[in-house]
Structure formats: structure tokens, C-alpha cells
Amino acid sequence: MINNYMIKVCGLIDEKNYLDLRKYPIDYFGFIFYDKSPRYILNTPNHSFIKKIKNKVAVFVNEKIDRVFNIIETYNFSCVQLHGNESDDYSMKIKKKGIKVIKSYLIKTNNDFKNINMNTESFDYYLFDYKSDNFGGSGKTFDWEILNNKVLDKPFFLSGGISLDNINNINMIKDNEKLYGLDLNSKFEKSPGLKDIKKISKLFNLNI
Template sequence: MKLISLKIKVCGMKFNILEISDLFPDFIGFIFYPNSPRFVGYDFSPPKLKRKILKTGVFVNESKEKILKISKEKSLDFVQLHGNESSFYCEYLFNKGLKLIKSFRIDKFLPFKNMKDYIHLCTYFLFDTKTTSYGGSGKKFCWDLLYEYNLEIPFFLSGGIGIEDIDKIKNFSRSNSKMFGIDINSKFEFFPGKKDSIAINSFIKKIRK
């Protein structure tokens, strides 16, 4: 039976960043997408965190040049591509030395043929629910689809995850060796960008228990 050691990514951070960093998530995500209510702004500078939490910048169909500029200026550890970025687009950023997380929005099936083009370019994949927006919908997709996943890239599970999903997440992780982490966002907010530290603290402790 697989030992539970899931990484936790708190995405859509905008306001109480240091408060959440004190809860020791593994990743914190900052959204650099102007159409998102959690957009931090291009002039945003992440605060110095008290421990080694991996800073992730989330972009949607952004220009490659702007991603390179922001990644360097903000000292990002990872770049998450959450739009319709092609494998050629990712290859350019990969060759520039960026560590990539490629998101795939899931509806009724896994896009295996498409995903295979990204295998050698990405450190992780992220699976989110397909909606008209790019993330933060609070909606789940059918996790059972991921039992078909047989690629070597570890993945984050995302999309409408709440504290009520802890047991299901643990059971799912035990049977899926490539599940690397959980991406939480809208279910742990007072409003977009302002996270509920009490709920997140409870979630982290129970997941790691």
C-alpha cells in the first residue's frame, strides 16, 4: 500500500500570504492572469517566506517573453501553464531553464495523445476541471478517469477540492502511484485571494496525519 506523502499547493494567493506560509504548504501559487479575480498584478513581488516553500507563477496563454521576465524578477521556482500552451511553447521555456507544471482541463476523458507531447518538458502535470474559465471554478471532474493514467510524469489533483474530500484523497492516492500532490484554492477562501487559514491548517494536518 502506498505511503501517503502528498505535497500541498495553495493556489490563488493574493493577500494573507505570510499567514498561510506559516502553515507549511509545499507550494504557493500566484496567478499572473489579468482575467482572474486572484490576479496579483504584474508589479507584485512575493514576500520573503520563512521557510522553503516553492513559489509557483500561474499563467494563461501569456507571451513567452513576459513569463521569462516575471519568472526572473519574482524568483519563481515553477511556472504553471494553465491555458492552451502548445508543446512547442513549453519547449521554448524549458530550454530557457524554467521548471514547468502543465495543466490539463479534464471533461469526460484524459487527453493522453496530447499529454505525451509534454512528457520530456514538464516536471509535473496538473489536472483541473474543464470550465469556461481557467481554474478557480470550485467544480470537480470525475477522478476515476485518472485510474487510466499511465504516464511517468507525477501529477497534482485540482478542481473543487475541499476539506470534506480528505478521506477520498487518501484512498485515491494509495491506488495511484503517480499522484504527487493536491492543489487547493476556492474552497478555502473567504473571498478570491483571501484564504481561510483555519480551514487550510486543518486540511494540511489531516492530509499529513
């Protein structure tokens, strides 16, 4: 069942859309604080609704750490996702504030795992996304099967082009006990930031 995994829906921009999504057992809602993203939440005039959401994640890309702390405090975040080239020291400063940290790594081939920092205490979860010229939202997948032989010290989220058409392929990596959650974005949208409720509904009716 899909409910064996944590489900994170990322890149929301609309309150009504969020309220519709809340009818489903979604574990995390992701909000992007990267001004080059079409899903940049602060471009939404009425974005104050995110203050009321408990299970939310703030997504940053190489942001100044003072601004990260300001956003955490302003919108009451308890979890952040670092989707750029942030250092261990940067991540640890956030974690020491009692904030959960998801660290993204961009993957295209097996060689990209050489750049992954293993056995560090500076974050809580890995997130593996497709390596593209931009930071996320490419709608493309990497070869998930390469995760099978990876020994990881922390749980991970799988990201990058997950869709109704390919989600059964997560069975390729079901033997990796560190698979914690699925990160959904562009393949579950009508347009950037507006999630397709019908597709989300189908997702939770799948038996995988």
C-alpha cells in the same frame, strides 16, 4: 496523512495571508499572472512581497512568452504553471531556461484524456483540473476515479474543487503512484485570493 502529498496553495494576493499560511507545511505558493482572474496578483498594490518567497509558482494562461520570461526574472520564479493551450515548443523554451514547468490539462470526462500529450520532455508535472468555461477557480471537481487506470510518464497535481468535504476521496486514486500533489484554491478561501486559515489548519490535522 495529508503530508504524503505535496501541497500547493494557489491564487494568493495578500502578504499577511501568506505569512499566516507559512506557519503550515505548504510546499508551493501559487501566484496568478492572468488578468482575467479575480486572483490576478498584479492587481494587488503591494505585490512585491512575492520576490522574497522561494517555493513559489507563477501561473500563466496563454501569455506571450516574452512576458513570461520578464515575470520570471523580475520576481525570481523557478517554477511556472501553464494553464492554457500552450504548445510543447512554448513549454520547452521555458524549461530550457532551467525553470520547472507544470502543465495543466482540463478534465470533465474520460474522453478529455485523448487531448493529453504523453511522453513529452517539455514539462515536469501534469496538473489535472476541472474543465469549465473559464481557466481554473471553478470550485468543481471531475471524477477523480478515472485517473486510476491512467499510465502517466510524470507525476501529477490534482486540482479542481478540492475541499475538506471531499478530500478523503483521493483514496479513490491512491493506487496511482504518480499522484504527487494537491492544488488548493477556491474551497479554502474566504473570498477570492484570501485563504481561510482555519480550513488550512483543519486540512493538516486530517488523517487520510
